[in-house]
Amino acid sequence: MNPVLWAEGLVKRYDGRVVVDGVSFAVNGGECFGILGPNGAGKTTTLRCCLGLTTADSGAIGLADFAIPAQARDARYRVGVVPQFDNLDPDFTVEENLLMWARYFDLSHRAARASMPRLLAFAGLSERGHVRIDTLSGGMKRRLTIARALVNDPDILFLDEPTTGLDPQARHLVWDGLKRLTKEGKTLVLTTHFMDEAERLCDRLCVMDSGRIIAEGPPRTLIEQHIEPVVVEVYGEGARAWADSVARPLVSRLEMTGETAFCYTDAAEPLLAAIGEHPTIRAMRRPANLEDVFIKITGREIRD
Amino acid sequence: MNWRFIHLIERNFLVWRKLFIPSLTTNLADPLIYLVGFGFGIGSLVGSVNGRPYIEFLAGGMLCYSTLNSATAEALYSAFSRLKMQRTWEGILHAPMTVTDIIIGEWVWAALKALLSGSAILLIMYALGLAHGFRPLMVLPVLLLLGLCVAGLALVMTTIAKGFDFFAYYFTLVLTPMSFLSGVFFPLRSLPSWLQDVALALPLAHGAMLARGLVFGDPIPHPLSSILLLAVYGVAGVLIAVRVANRRLYR
16 A cells, blocks of 8 residues: 655755755554654654645655645645644634635535534534634634644644643543544644653654654554663752762663653662662652653753 | 635635625725815815816725725735734645635735725715716726736735834835825826826826726826736736745745
């Protein structure tokens, strides 16, 4: 089967600065593919290239069997887009936003009206079809933007940081919506700098940093490949010096970030015993996650 | 040529429809105040112009002045707020619409709104007995053309602008001088000849000559070159706007 989206050797420069530096990937139908990386890694620019909203300096892109950017308009008939910053039309109500969006896709008024109950229900806004956009909360706006992206029943959905700026409850509602879409067989491409989001939603992801893809695979596989099973975060006054002298021989790997020491090991017990009743140092034991992968590969945190 | 720009016109029309009562009211009330105030007031001081009452002369100019203002307001302020504040254009680009569709849509929409404003003046002229019969209706295509011309120029400013402040230059350096030099409020020949030449290089004077010719039967010196000048300004403007907007939005 052909991938729904593929990119080969994408390069994009802005004013001589390389923002996307030789990016290649492919997304299969029905897959949720994540592009994970800190702000400024080139995630959004990669998406914009894929949608034909900017032209890569070199490289090739195929989207829904169309060549981008040459046939970007044709491709966008098959695509839904949820941008990072909500750009719902503030001159329209909730329902009018969806209806007008359908018109941009050349759908008839009747077809647009017919899909309205389903889309409003998806957004959880069935009772609010006639309210103005500026009365909606951030979470409602994001859900409406996702519903808007479904107006044309797309094959593939692009979501640029779908939960950035939302409170935890609203994030969970968005995640539920996205999981429903993957269950329906939609292909999702999302960018995020949240580890938990990537781990929770993505079948496969790539980690991007400074315009390059530095790792790719299913989240669990990436973690197993790169990271020891147990992580102990050691923090508190003097943690750095203590970890350097006492912890280092007890663990297989040690990374320092700020005042926290990340200890990677197969067994946490010897380390926890050594900390024992230390007056100022605290320890937290947790399973390895994607952030550890990022720290290992790049030597720094993904949080910015 | 593709027809998708119609969607943008539909969008703007649907928004306008929600506010059309206040919008139509200003379309009718503003020029009525001008016409009655200036027309009767100043008219009583100056008597007749070109052998007709001043209010009639003024009404002919107001047809174009109102069209100009309406096209400018829509293509400058309203369009810029959709570009910058509301990010409406950016959103629409995620649908199968292009920057060119959007600019052409805004262009035609602004001209249609301008035509509506011009038509409101014509309606008032009929009501005040300043226009008679069917012949004055022939001015409507000219008003549409003038609207396209002015909207094309305004869209250049809109697509270049970083903020609303920038438009002050356009008003001070272009629109206000053009409004007073173009034979709208007083006859062109009252100006020194070099200023007449300046006015004749700009679109509004040609719109006013065409309008008075079609409404009152005044002689139009060079009708074809006047029409051509309006068309060239408008098309050049919109082509530049398309170019600038493509660079600005597809970056």
